[in-house]
Amino acid sequence: AQKITQTQPGMFVQEKEAVTLDCTYDTSDPSYGLFWYKQPSSGEMIFLIYQGSYDQQNATEGRYSLNFQKARKSANLVISASQLGDSAMYFCVLAGTGNQFYFGTGTSLTVIP
Amino acid sequence: EPEVTQTPSHQVTQMGQEVILRCVPISNHLYFYWYRQILGQKVEFLVSFYNNEISEKSEIFDDQFSVERPDGSNFTLKIRSTKLEDSAMYFCASKGAPYGYTFGSGTRLTVV
Numbered sequence: 001a002q003k004i005t006q007t008q009p010g011m012f013v014q015e016k017e018a019v020t021l022d023c024t025y026d027t028s029d030p031s032y033g034l035f036w037y038k039q040p041s042s043g044e045m046i047f048l049i050y051q052g053s054y055d056q057q058n059a060t061e062g063r064y065s066l067n068f069q070k071a072r073k074s075a076n077l078v079i080s081a082s083q084l085g086d087s088a089m090y091f092c093v094l095a096g097t098g099n100q101f102y103f104g105t106g107t108s109l110t111v112i113p
Numbered sequence: 114e115p116e117v118t119q120t121p122s123h124q125v126t127q128m129g130q131e132v133i134l135r136c137v138p139i140s141n142h143l144y145f146y147w148y149r150q151i152l153g154q155k156v157e158f159l160v161s162f163y164n165n166e167i168s169e170k171s172e173i174f175d176d177q178f179s180v181e182r183p184d185g186s187n188f189t190l191k192i193r194s195t196k197l198e199d200s201a202m203y204f205c206a207s208k209g210a211p212y213g214y215t216f217g218s219g220t221r222l223t224v225v
Binding site: 033035037043044045047050091095098099100101102103104105106 | 144146148155156157158161163168169202204206208213214215216217218219221
């Protein structure tokens with residue numbers, strides 16, 4: 001069974017500070033991928049970053065980095081130098097060898113000026 | 114970079130009416146999906162489609178729902194007789210090389 005857990009329903013961060021959004025997962029698939037998506041209030045789903053289970057290095061995309069700890073089954077998203085436009089809902093998503101994506105419940109991030 | 118395109122972005126319909134949500138997946142992708150997100154809730158899997166047939170569906174995807182790939186480019190979700198609780202954001206996604214899994218920007222369906 002696949003499971004993805006985001007334990008922080010809401011987070012606040014000061015502008016220009018870094019913030020970590022937590023994500024843990026559980027899967028029996030030997031190969032899987034972990035994604036982070038941003039959903040602003042307008043509703044669209046914006047891809048941020050991807051980590052493959054066999055990737056040797058943690059993924060980075062601009063201000064986004066993924067702190068992947070395979071043994072702990074965690075895939076935390078780190079946003080550096082937060083901007084007001086980062087205020088949104090953030091979803092951690094697991095893709096196994098099956099067809100579906102499994103979404104976490106999301107973390108609502110608010111960036112404070 | 115290629116995108117998954119969904120139309121319309123917003124749709125309002127009366128309860129009991131049929132709606133068709135349209136999606137244009139990334140060309141040469143072979144797997145297609147619909148997901149649903151009721152306002153303020155989790156994103157839920159509805160259905161996956163491969164080789165012109167449904168490969169997997171959730172218990173949400175009952176007889177009121179159907180999917181179709183009527184031509185080489187479009188992938189549609191039809192809701193036959195909409196209910197108030199069908200109000201949600203509907204996301205289409207496609208999967209394939211080289212971009213992996215890609216979501217569309219969604220269609221916000223409001224049933225009144």
